[in-house]
Amino acid sequence: MEVIFLEGNDEPIPDSGLINGVGRFVGGPQVVRARVNVQQGKRYRFRVINISAYAAFRFSIEGHDLTIIEVDGISHVAHTVGGFDIYVAQRYSVVLNANQPIANYWIRGPMTLQHSSDNPNLDTNDVFAVLHYAGAPDAEPTTQADVGVQDLLQEFQLAALVNPGAPGGSAPADRSIDINFGMQVKNGRLMWEINDISYLPPDLPTLLNIIANGFTSPDNFTTTEDTFVIDRNEVIELVIHGSPNGRLSFSSLHGHAFDVVQSMQGPLNFVNPPRRDVVGVSGSTVIIRFQADNPGPWFFHCHIDWHLEAGLAAVFAERPVDQTSGPQSEIIKQTWLDLCPIYKALPADEQ
DSSP, rough: IIIITTTTTOOOOOOOOOOBOOOOOTOOOOOOOOEEEEEOOOOEEEEEEOOSSSSSSEEEEEEEOOOEEETTEEEEEEEEEEEEEEOTTOOOEEEEOOOOSSSEEEOOOOEEEGGGGOOOOOOOTOOEEEOOOOTOOSOOSSSOSOOSSSSSOOGOOBBBBOOOOTTTTOOOOOOOEEEEEEEEEETTTEEEEETTTTTOOOSOOHHHHHHHHHOOOOOSSSSGOEEEEEOOOEEEEEEOOOOOOOOEEEEEEETTOEEEEOOOOOOOOSSSOEEEEEEESSSSSEEEEEOOOOOEEEEEEEHHHHHHHOOOOOOOEOOGGGSSSSSOOOOOOOOHHHHHHHHTSSSSGGO
16 A cells, blocks of 8 residues: 555556455456345345445445445434445445345445546446345346436434434534645655644554553654544544545544534534444535543544555544543553564564
């Protein structure tokens, strides 16, 4: 990744999109598409996961509605759609009612990614699998494959099922932090930034610096660690301003699920917003909230691997003093502290 992206090149473009590990590329073999078997009259829970390092997909199943019941591992009020966009690292559970005539139906997942035309092997629309009803011919559907999605999900339509409502309600958050994405060339390399800082991992991990070296203040961390220190139980609001050129990024926060009070589209919602741990951000502003009730250093980063490698990340050090004393403190053994010197003493080709 460092060789490909940090030297100023764009993200590498794949040859094909895959569903359950199977895909086709332009001029390649007509491999048998992945197949999902169902029986007429039964209902099925599908768990849809985007494990790509770069691309988003628009998921739908021909002739069938999809009822969303879970988002990123969190139960949501059932909401029925014709399809949905799924960004890198996002997860959805949907219920499909196999109530259509016995036949084969297209499972569609066209891709969205920047400068896809750079790779002539890729056809972004040729991402399909087959929903196969028991008793149907062993063949691909005969209907048109690449059609649009009716009743596409808008993220703001989702609502968490359990304990809905953003922390703090509509009152101002205890702390509001602007997160500005940017890009610039540094020392001949194209780098991503948060608030004009490209993240670089420290020699000693943040957690070890907290529990072994007593790092509890923002001043303890270097600029390129891009670390925000936050207090216990604070309501934190992140106002995420996307890239000025509108390029999609997929922001993930470790250690917390957050409420998306402002999606890329739709109104502000503090009453019953969607709750998840990965959110899409483009040229618009996205606002998320969480409560700092889980002490630890938590990574905030873009889930496009090449953007992360190029510095699109930060750390939220949540109540670091709670990790050095009290019931949630970490117990440090000398053998653990000795690991870093042992590693650093290794020859360079073994590190």
